[in-house]
Amino acid sequence: MIFDNFLGLFSTDMAIDLGTANTLVSVKDRGIIINEPSVVVVKYKKYGEQKVLAIGKQAKNMAGKIPRDMKLIRPLRDGVIADFETTEKMIRYFIEKAHKRSSLVRPRIAICIPHGITGVERRAVRDAAYSAGARDVFLVEEPMAAALGAGIPIHSSTGNMVVDIGGGTTEIGVTSLGGQIVCNSTRVGGDRFDKAIIDFVRLKYNLYIGEQTAERLKWAIGSAYPMQAQSATVKGRDGGGLLIEKNITSEDMALALAEPLREITVSIRAVLDEIPPDLAGDIIENGIILTGGGSLLRGFDLYIKKHIKLNAKLCDEPLLAVARGTAKVLQDKKLLETLSTK
Numbered sequence: 001m002i003f004d005n006f007l008g009l010f011s012t013d014m015a016i017d018l019g020t021a022n023t024l025v026s027v028k029d030r031g032i033i034i035n036e037p038s039v040v041v042v043k044y045k046k047y048g049e050q051k052v053l054a055i056g057k058q059a060k061n062m063a064g065k066i067p068r069d070m071k072l073i074r075p076l077r078d079g080v081i082a083d084f085e086t087t088e089k090m091i092r093y094f095i096e097k098a099h100k101r102s103s104l105v106r107p108r109i110a111i112c113i114p115h116g117i118t119g120v121e122r123r124a125v126r127d128a129a130y131s132a133g134a135r136d137v138f139l140v141e142e143p144m145a146a147a148l149g150a151g152i153p154i155h156s157s158t159g160n161m162v163v164d165i166g167g168g169t170t171e172i173g174v175t176s177l178g179g180q181i182v183c184n185s186t187r188v189g190g191d192r193f194d195k196a197i198i199d200f201v202r203l204k205y206n207l208y209i210g211e212q213t214a215e216r217l218k219w220a221i222g223s224a225y226p227m228q229a230q231s232a233t234v235k236g237r238d239g240g241g242l243l244i245e246k247n248i249t250s251e252d253m254a255l256a257l258a259e260p261l262r263e264i265t266v267s268i269r270a271v272l273d274e275i276p277p278d279l280a281g282d283i284i285e286n287g288i289i290l291t292g293g294g295s296l297l298r299g300f301d302l303y304i305k306k307h308i309k310l311n312a313k314l315c316d317e318p319l320l321a322v323a324r325g326t327a328k329v330l331q332d333k334k335l336l337e338t339l340s341t342k
């Protein structure tokens with residue numbers, strides 16, 4: 001027992017938010033030390049072998065510009081592990097980068113995973129962490145981590161609703177008395193917003209743009225709710241062999257994003273439809289707390305207010321909420337017992 005405490009003192013315990021768009025790693029007393037895209041670039045060698053060329057920021061910078069013998073992989077794209085081998089390499093890379101072999105003791109690792117992943121995929125994540133050198137691995141469900149990270153008092157007897165809009169998925173959870181009452185996960189998030197923008201711009205302007213451009217456009221002038229009119233000039237190709245530029249407006253954005261936003265509201269409503277009626281008063285009172293990068297889309301809170309008829313509020317630094325929540329679980333023995341599975 002004493003020996004165990006001694007080990008605990010010197011090991012670099014890590015909390016990992018394994019997101020479909022971004023992976024964050026935090027270490028006790030140092031906070032979030034890694035925050036990089038969940039992206040890997042591989043190069044094909046003879047006989048179909050793959051060699052990892054870049055991971056994280058470096059890999060994302062190559063997006064849209066890579067030669068034919070290379071491939072950009074987002075191993076967690078839709079909230080499921082599409083590519084197990086690459087996921088494992090990515091997790092190992094981030095763990096090693098955070099650990100820097102600074103300690104001889106193997107770390108305990110808590111990993112937050114999308115709610116919708118299967119038992120086989122859970123095992124895959126866990127095994128990847130063990131094979132990267134973890135001493136103990138704890139898996140944490142995303143909506144609970146998001147709620148904790150957003151500062152929601154999950155142990156109170158009042159119900160709270162959290163909606164985490166990530167890249168590949170939106171996770172919706174209702175918590176009360178330290179547990180999850182209802183939960184839903186839908187494969188609509190920031191990536192779908194980007195795709196909707198690509199399709200809209202192609203149809204309306206005959207302009208072909210890539211995912212990177214669409215994402216930047218979304219950050220710059222995207223909005224979920226009519227707001228101050230803005231526009232941006234976008235370059236791409238016209239499908240007929242010419243390179244062109246067009247002026248895209250925030251009104252275009254709202255039209256493009258209408259469908260994926262509607263799908264998110266349908267999922268939220270499905271969850272509201274399942275909550276015990278006694279919790280309704282709490283949710284009306286507390287409103288919906290928004291976390292995840294997708295919630296940074298301008299006017300998202302206003303959109304929710306209009307279509308769900310509930311108050312909605314972004315938490316502080318939505319991109320960091322899940323990582324913070326996962327770290328809280330790892331640091332608290334009781335939370336670790338109740339909210340994680342091995």
Ligand SMILES: Nc1ncnc2c1ncn2[C@@H]1O[C@H](COP(=O)(O)OP(=O)(O)O)[C@@H](O)[C@H]1O
Nearest residue numbers: 019020021022166167190191292293294296297
């Ligand atoms: N300012 C912003 N406006 C709109 N979308 C944003 C903004 N910042 C980040 N995002 C989007 O948030 C998503 C990533 O959110 P994140 O919570 O990291 O996802 P995940 O947990 O799935 O990794 C991406 O689709 C990204 O484009």
Ligand SMILES: [Mg+2]
Nearest residue numbers: 019166292322
């Ligand atoms: Mg996330």
